[in-house]
Amino acid sequence: MDEDEEQVIADTLEAFKRYGEIMELKINIRRNVFRSLKKEDQMQLVEFEEHLNKIEEAVKINCKLANDIEKIGRSQFLSGKKYKESRSLKMGYMDKVLTTIKQFWRDWSKDGMAERDKSYKPIIDEIELKFMDIPINDRKKINILVPGAGLGRLPFDIALKGFSVQGNEFSYFMLISSFFLFNYLESSNKYFLFPFIHTFSNHRTNEDLLYKCTIPDINPRSVIFSGSNFSTSIGEFTEVYSQRSMESFFDVIATCFFIDTAPNIISYIKTIWHSLKPGGFWINLGPLLWHYEKDACEKESSEDNIPACSIELTLETLIQLIKNSGFEIDKRETINTTYVGNPCSMLKYIYESEFWVAKKKDI
Amino acid sequence: MDEDEEQVIADTLEAFKRYGEIMELKINIRRNVFRSLKKEDQMQLVEFEEHLNKIEEAVKINCKLANDIEKIGRSQFLSGKKYKESRSLKMGYMDKVLTTIKQFWRDWSKDGMAERDKSYKPIIDEIELKFMDIPINDRKKINILVPGAGLGRLPFDIALKGFSVQGNEFSYFMLISSFFLFNYLESSNKYFLFPFIHTFSNHRTNEDLLYKCTIPDINPRSVIFSGSNFSTSIGEFTEVYSQRSMESFFDVIATCFFIDTAPNIISYIKTIWHSLKPGGFWINLGPLLWHYEKDACEKESSEDNIPACSIELTLETLIQLIKNSGFEIDKRETINTTYVGNPCSMLKYIYESEFWVAKKKDI
Numbered sequence: 001m002d003e004d005e006e007q008v009i010a011d012t013l014e015a016f017k018r019y020g021e022i023m024e025l026k027i028n029i030r031r032n033v034f035r036s037l038k039k040e041d042q043m044q045l046v047e048f049e050e051h052l053n054k055i056e057e058a059v060k061i062n063c064k065l066a067n068d069i070e071k072i073g074r075s076q077f078l079s080g081k082k083y084k085e086s087r088s089l090k091m092g093y094m095d096k097v098l099t100t101i102k103q104f105w106r107d108w109s110k111d112g113m114a115e116r117d118k119s120y121k122p123i124i125d126e127i128e129l130k131f132m133d134i135p136i137n138d139r140k141k142i143n144i145l146v147p148g149a150g151l152g153r154l155p156f157d158i159a160l161k162g163f164s165v166q167g168n169e170f171s172y173f174m175l176i177s178s179f180f181l182f183n184y185l186e187s188s189n190k191y192f193l194f195p196f197i198h199t200f201s202n203h204r205t206n207e208d209l210l211y212k213c214t215i216p217d218i219n220p221r222s223v224i225f226s227g228s229n230f231s232t233s234i235g236e237f238t239e240v241y242s243q244r245s246m247e248s249f250f251d252v253i254a255t256c257f258f259i260d261t262a263p264n265i266i267s268y269i270k271t272i273w274h275s276l277k278p279g280g281f282w283i284n285l286g287p288l289l290w291h292y293e294k295d296a297c298e299k300e301s302s303e304d305n306i307p308a309c310s311i312e313l314t315l316e317t318l319i320q321l322i323k324n325s326g327f328e329i330d331k332r333e334t335i336n337t338t339y340v341g342n343p344c345s346m347l348k349y350i351y352e353s354e355f356w357v358a359k360k361k362d363i
Numbered sequence: 364m365d366e367d368e369e370q371v372i373a374d375t376l377e378a379f380k381r382y383g384e385i386m387e388l389k390i391n392i393r394r395n396v397f398r399s400l401k402k403e404d405q406m407q408l409v410e411f412e413e414h415l416n417k418i419e420e421a422v423k424i425n426c427k428l429a430n431d432i433e434k435i436g437r438s439q440f441l442s443g444k445k446y447k448e449s450r451s452l453k454m455g456y457m458d459k460v461l462t463t464i465k466q467f468w469r470d471w472s473k474d475g476m477a478e479r480d481k482s483y484k485p486i487i488d489e490i491e492l493k494f495m496d497i498p499i500n501d502r503k504k505i506n507i508l509v510p511g512a513g514l515g516r517l518p519f520d521i522a523l524k525g526f527s528v529q530g531n532e533f534s535y536f537m538l539i540s541s542f543f544l545f546n547y548l549e550s551s552n553k554y555f556l557f558p559f560i561h562t563f564s565n566h567r568t569n570e571d572l573l574y575k576c577t578i579p580d581i582n583p584r585s586v587i588f589s590g591s592n593f594s595t596s597i598g599e600f601t602e603v604y605s606q607r608s609m610e611s612f613f614d615v616i617a618t619c620f621f622i623d624t625a626p627n628i629i630s631y632i633k634t635i636w637h638s639l640k641p642g643g644f645w646i647n648l649g650p651l652l653w654h655y656e657k658d659a660c661e662k663e664s665s666e667d668n669i670p671a672c673s674i675e676l677t678l679e680t681l682i683q684l685i686k687n688s689g690f691e692i693d694k695r696e697t698i699n700t701t702y703v704g705n706p707c708s709m710l711k712y713i714y715e716s717e718f719w720v721a722k723k724k725d726i
Contacts, residue, residue, distance in 0.1 A: 033672050034674065036672075044629060206677050287565055311393070311411075312563035314568055314571070317410070350713055351709065351710055
């Protein structure tokens with residue numbers, strides 16, 4: 001691990017550590033605003049302070065998870081390193097903690113299943129269909145890659161079907177959290193989590209805002225895979241999988257809400273082609289919310305390591321590019337999905353995701 | 364007009380003026396990225412540069428509107444003032460130009476009618492229902508206020524039904540644009556407009572990105588109102604309408620995607636109560652996307668004049684507050700709406716808007 005990477009990890013851990021403090025600040029600003037109102041106005045909102053107190057309690061409960069992730073992350077990733085001095089909070093990093101908490105709801109709560117069924121199930125069903133003739137005990141020889149694995153539920157669910165799966169991830173928010181999840185969680189339903197307390201907008205009821213779930217719905221450590229058929233690789237997708245050792249390695253590459261993270265989609269496609277076996281399948285589901293579109297236009301980016309490159313294609317151009325790149329598209333479908341979306345919010349983000357199965361031509 | 368206000372106007376006009384330049388920059392960054400690709404990769408995307416050229420042409424066409432607004436705005440609002448020196452572009456202001464262009468599509472294009480039918484029609488229908496016994500020629504005595512009038516289509520459509528309507532607006536992006544629209548537009552379908560070229564994400568086809576409409580679908584100046592029953596007031600809602608002269612002035616106040624612009628919703632409600640006649644109606648439609656939620660937590664705000672206050676209520680608490688404030692709620696309904704949303708985008712923002720009719724109690 002080089003020094004830059006250590007800095008990113010230390011910054012990531014700092015953000016987890018300061019989650020409680022930053023949320024407390026947000027709540028206290030509201031409390032002070034409320035107390036600065038005229039007494040007659042305060043009387044109109046008699047339950048408002050009590051509501052803030054409840055959010056404060058919820059933050060404390062979320063803190064248990066954030067603090068445990070930070071503790072385990074520090075001992076695993078920065079063991080023996082001296083990063084105890086107070087660091088400043090990196091811009092944009094607290095938002096990533098808040099997203100990570102929502103991702104726990106999506107990937108590892110019982111209620112997140114509705115979202116997972118829209119996004120992960122079509123992919124898993126397609127994989128099972130492709131290999132339906134192979135009994136579950138013989139599936140270890142089938143190698144499947146899940147780039148952008150996030151908190152690991154999609155690769156985990158694929159591994160449960162008997163396949164050998166490797167998740168790949170770049171973000172230390174995801175990597176540290178999933179390391180914690182896969183190695184230190186003692187039981188299912190270990191933590192309470194309030195995933196939707198971080199915005200105060202578009203809630204119908206106070207109860208909706210204070211919606212609580214437990215995680216994980218299943219303890220990944222309690223599931224004994226037949227041998228070791230589940231692994232995670234750390235690093236940027238094209239760097240890891242364009243290596244010679246990865247040539248024609250995978251039977252399936254499954255990308256879910258991933259391809260639009262590409263600064264250069266051409267190298268993503270080339271890497272997929274390179275690491276798939278001839279005749280292997282690329283299964284995709286997701287929108288085209290090109291992650292670097294905004295940054296590529298701003299000289300002063302809010303984050304480090306932003307590539308100075310962004311190529312944003314429309315779906316039709318992308319599909320043509322995929323065909324030009326040595327793939328045959330077997331199947332296409334549009335599937336309405338959500339992504340860490342509060343089901344009770346008055347504002348819904350509906351991603352009309354594109355699902356496809358592309359076969360690497362056997363040249 | 365004080366000097367601060369003049370500065371805001373000059374900054375607003377500067378943003379309209381520089382629209383073409385900033386978009387050109389965004390396109391040129393893509394062109395340079397593309398040309399820096401390996402020749403073999405460029406060959407995979409033979410139509411990409413042509414696509415960028417078409418976006419560039421579309422920007423030039425959008426520029427005609429932006430430039431005309433700037434020209435008229437300067438002569439009307441800064442006449443004789445010396446603001447010709449080069450100004451820096453205010454942070455966040457270009458985004459407001461892009462939103463204004465989309466608002467023209469929403470409010471003044473034929474295709475925007477689908478959105479207007481969801482948001483404006485329920486309000487207009489309710490007003491007509493309340494005053495169905497009054498013939499159109501006698502409706503001038505009915506005073507209706509539309510706070511947050513934007514580009515003025517809702518107040519305009521209400522005025523077409525014979526009522527006396529005042530729109531109120533605070534943003535000079537909206538004020539200058541609607542001044543231009545209501546006073547200088549010569550004919551309907553005068554301008555072509557490409558409302559969806561400002562993001563390159565989530566487009567299915569190049570054609571979708573380059574969707575073109577004409578504006579306005581109706582020339583407001585061609586409609587002769589029976590007398591002068593349509594006006595616009597400039598200023599912050601509570602400042603203008605909590606004045607004594609406004610007491611019990613309006614028969615109806617119609618708020619559409621407006622109430623969540625409040626830093627302090629209590630003073631919005633008090634102002635509505637103050638300026639409504641006893642027995643008058645407050646008709647509302649919109650979500651609760653509290654505009655100042657984010658700013659209230661950030662010490663360094665990206666914009667000027669951000670209040671240090673934000674009170675974000677859930678819908679149930681807000682409804683209780685309205686009842687406590689001297690209103691009787693007659694009717695409630697949830698209506699799914701969009702707001703300047705590209706109908707062809709792979710990402711849809713669905714606002715589950717709350718519609719209500721609240722009657723000021725006759726005390």
